[in-house]
Amino acid sequence: xxxxxxxxxxxxxxxxxxxxxxxxxxxxxxxxxxxxxxxxxxxxxxxxxxxxxxxxxxxxxxxxxxxxxxxxxxxxxxxxxxxxxxxxxxxxxxxxxxxxxxxxxxxxxxxxxxxxxxxxxxxxxxxxxxxxxxxxxxxxxxxxxxxxxxxxxxxxxxxxxxxxxxxxxxxxxxxxxxxxxxxxxxxxxxxxxxxxxxxxxxxxxxxxxxxxxxxx
Amino acid sequence: xxxxxxxxxxxxxxxxxxxxxxxxxxxxxxxxxxxxxxxxxxxxxxxxxxxxxxxxxxxxxxxxxxxxxxxxxxxxxxxxxxxxxxxxxxxxxxxxxxxxxxxxxxxxxxxxxxxxxxxxxxxxxxxxxxxxxxxxxxxxxxxxxxxxxxxxxxxxxxxxxxxxxxxxxxxxxxxxxxxxxxxxxxxxxxxxxxxxxxxxxxxxxxxxxxxxxxxx
Numbered sequence: 001x002x003x004x005x006x007x008x009x010x011x012x013x014x015x016x017x018x019x020x021x022x023x024x025x026x027x028x029x030x031x032x033x034x035x036x037x038x039x040x041x042x043x044x045x046x047x048x049x050x051x052x053x054x055x056x057x058x059x060x061x062x063x064x065x066x067x068x069x070x071x072x073x074x075x076x077x078x079x080x081x082x083x084x085x086x087x088x089x090x091x092x093x094x095x096x097x098x099x100x101x102x103x104x105x106x107x108x109x110x111x112x113x114x115x116x117x118x119x120x121x122x123x124x125x126x127x128x129x130x131x132x133x134x135x136x137x138x139x140x141x142x143x144x145x146x147x148x149x150x151x152x153x154x155x156x157x158x159x160x161x162x163x164x165x166x167x168x169x170x171x172x173x174x175x176x177x178x179x180x181x182x183x184x185x186x187x188x189x190x191x192x193x194x195x196x197x198x199x200x201x202x203x204x205x206x207x208x209x210x211x212x213x214x215x216x
Numbered sequence: 217x218x219x220x221x222x223x224x225x226x227x228x229x230x231x232x233x234x235x236x237x238x239x240x241x242x243x244x245x246x247x248x249x250x251x252x253x254x255x256x257x258x259x260x261x262x263x264x265x266x267x268x269x270x271x272x273x274x275x276x277x278x279x280x281x282x283x284x285x286x287x288x289x290x291x292x293x294x295x296x297x298x299x300x301x302x303x304x305x306x307x308x309x310x311x312x313x314x315x316x317x318x319x320x321x322x323x324x325x326x327x328x329x330x331x332x333x334x335x336x337x338x339x340x341x342x343x344x345x346x347x348x349x350x351x352x353x354x355x356x357x358x359x360x361x362x363x364x365x366x367x368x369x370x371x372x373x374x375x376x377x378x379x380x381x382x383x384x385x386x387x388x389x390x391x392x393x394x395x396x397x398x399x400x401x402x403x404x405x406x407x408x409x410x411x412x413x414x415x416x417x418x419x420x421x422x423x424x425x426x427x428x429x430x431x432x
Contacts, residue, residue, distance in 0.1 A: 001369045003395050004376040030395045031380070151416060153217045160220040164247070179219050179246045181408060182419040191407040192397060200367060203398040 002203035005210055006031045012080040012215065017068040022177065022196045023085060030199070039064035039084060053090040054143040058122030060086035062141050065124040069137055073128070081206075081215065084124040087196045089172030091117040096172045105167040106158060112172060113183065114152035119172070119194045120145050123202060127214055138214060140205055144198030146189030148176070153183055171196075218419035221426055222247045228296035228431065233284035238393065238412045239301060246415070255280035255300060269306040270359040274338030276302035278357050281340040285353055289344070297422075297431065300340040303412045305388030307333040312388040321383040322374060328388060329399065330368035335388070335410045336361050339418060343430055354430060356421055360414030362405030364392070369399055387412075 002009075010033050016023060019038035027034045041063045050056040065084025073079065089096040091111055099105035122143045130138035161180060167173035174180040176187075176194045192199035209215040218225075226249050232239060235254035243250045257279045266272040281300025289295065305312040307327055315321035338359045346354035377396060383389035390396035392403075392410045408415035425431040 001367065001373050002398050003380075004370065004373040006376070026397075029393070030398050151217065151420065154220065157217050157220040160222070164219075176407070177245070181242075182218050182246050182415050184406065185416055186405050187407060188404050189402050190400065191392070191403060199398050200401055204367065 001207045002030065002032075005207070008210075008216075009206075013077070014081045015068060015079040015083065017064045017082055017084045020085075020196050022175070026192055026195060026197045026199055030203070034083075035079075037068050039067045041067040043086070047095055053088050053093075053095045053118070054120040054122065054145060056095065056122075057086045057088045057120045058124070058141050058143045060084075061122035062124040062139070065126045065139075066137075069126045069128045078128055080127065080129065082126040082128060083202075084126075085121055085197055087119060087121040087171045087193075089117055089119055091115065091172075098169055098171060099167055099173040102162050105162050105173040106155075108173040109158045109161070109167065110155070112174070113150050113158070116147055116149045117172070118145050118147055121193050121196060121198050123198060123205075125202075125205060125209070127209070130214055140209070142201060142205070144190055144193045144201045146187055146191070146193045148187050148194055149185045150183045151185050157183075217423045218246065218248075221423070224426075224432075225422075229293070230297045231284060231295040231299065233280045233298055233300045236301075236412050238391065242408055242411060242413045242415055246419070250299075251295075253284050255283045257283040259302070263311055269304050269309075269311045269334070270336040270338065270361060272311065272338075273302045273304045273336045274340070274357050274359045276300075277338035278340040278355070281342045281355075282353075285342045285344045294344055296343065296345065298342040298344060299418075300342075301337055301413055303335060303337045303387045303409075305333055305335055307331065307388075314385055314387060315383055315389040318378050321378050321389040322371075324389040325374045325377070325383065326371070328390070329366050329374070332363055332365045333388070334361050334363055337409050337412060337414050339414060339421075341418075341421060341425070343425070346430055356425070358417060358421070360406055360409045360417045362403055362407070362409045364403050364410055365401045366399045367401050373399075 014034045016034045017039040061084040069082045124141040127138040190198045230250045232250045233255040277300040285298045340357040343354040406414045
């Protein structure tokens with residue numbers, strides 16, 4: 001799928017339009033060398049304009065990747081691949097993004113415990129060197145959804161977790177790879193998607209792009 | 217559950233009767249300080265004597281924890297808690313353990329791709345200072361099962377993975393946290409269980425032991 005092509009891909013300039021250290025770690029885990037160029041897109045889309053939380057995450061991912069792709073790259077520096085991603089937590093129709101402060105994190109986590117929620121990651125892949133008939137850059141985007149079930153935990157447990165500083169900068173105020181992993185009774189879907197990037201779906205997409213020659 | 221007690225538990229001598237670096241990492245992730253004392257139990261139980269792969273893993277975990285608990289600990293050194301664990305992969309009724317060599321890893325991985333398999337981890341918790349009426353050490357044991365679905369990948373992909381050296385020392389010849397994570401379409405259950413230790417179920421058990429006073 002992708003492991004057999006890692007060596008070939010190491011000659012490509014792959015740009016991750018995200019500052020998330022978890023996403024970078026996921027790429028490193030499979031041996032893929034990427035360059036991090038955080039997107040300057042403001043992530044201010046109007047949620048009410050989207051039919052679903054997944055559609056919102058997908059469009060945000062697309063805007064992030066587009067902003068980085070459209071920069072004034074010199075011909076020698078132009079990325080072969082730009083990857084955008086956005087992760088949101090959805091609980092009973094509401095979107096939870098990153099908590100503003102400790103009180104906000106406490107409210108988010110209190111709403112998640114004892115419940116099942118969905119984690120959606122939108123991914124956009126842009127190949128800046130390939131342009132369609134309409135002049136648009138070659139783009140693929142998709143979303144991946146994982147269901148996560150939290151056990152019921154006490155308020156003092158939630159506060160002990162907030163004290164670790166972990167909730168900040170994370171959608172839904174938690175990171176499954178850290179201490180909050182202990183609360184997760186079960187997940188259904190891709191684990192890496194909950195960490196912030198749907199590794200399998202991305203690998204399958206890249207394998208398809210290699211096969212059809214859009215990536216060399 | 218367990219995070220609110222991590223400080224209290226840091227005064228306890230917690231011994232992990234396993235040399236697995238993945239298990240150690242899982243404990244470190246939740247901030248729990250443990251001492252690694254690999255068990256000398258030979259892991260040679262007769263599989264045909266067990267009603268299920270899960271029962272086999274549970275008994276192996278118990279024997280690992282028992283061997284470490286029964287050592288000649290000095291009174292000042294006796295562990296408060298000894299944890300044993302054993303992970304097996306089950307595919308259509310067959311148990312896959314660690315691969316012997318590259319050919320064995322290739323055979324295991326070739327059988328797993330495009331299929332759904334079960335990962336069972338048996339866990340045993342022994343409190344050496346607590347003895348029942350029958351003179352037996354206080355023991356809790358359980359198993360956790362996660363279903364893992366692999367995508368279909370090519371033989372060259374499998375060989376590229378074996379070349380990384382990752383399959384060796386791992387039940388079923390793969391580690392979900394490394395490059396083979398890209399092959400995993402979905403899991404159902406606890407992710408950490410696939411890594412080698414069912415974090416949530418363990419945390420819930422320890423919380424119960426703290427509540428009933430068996431752990432201080």
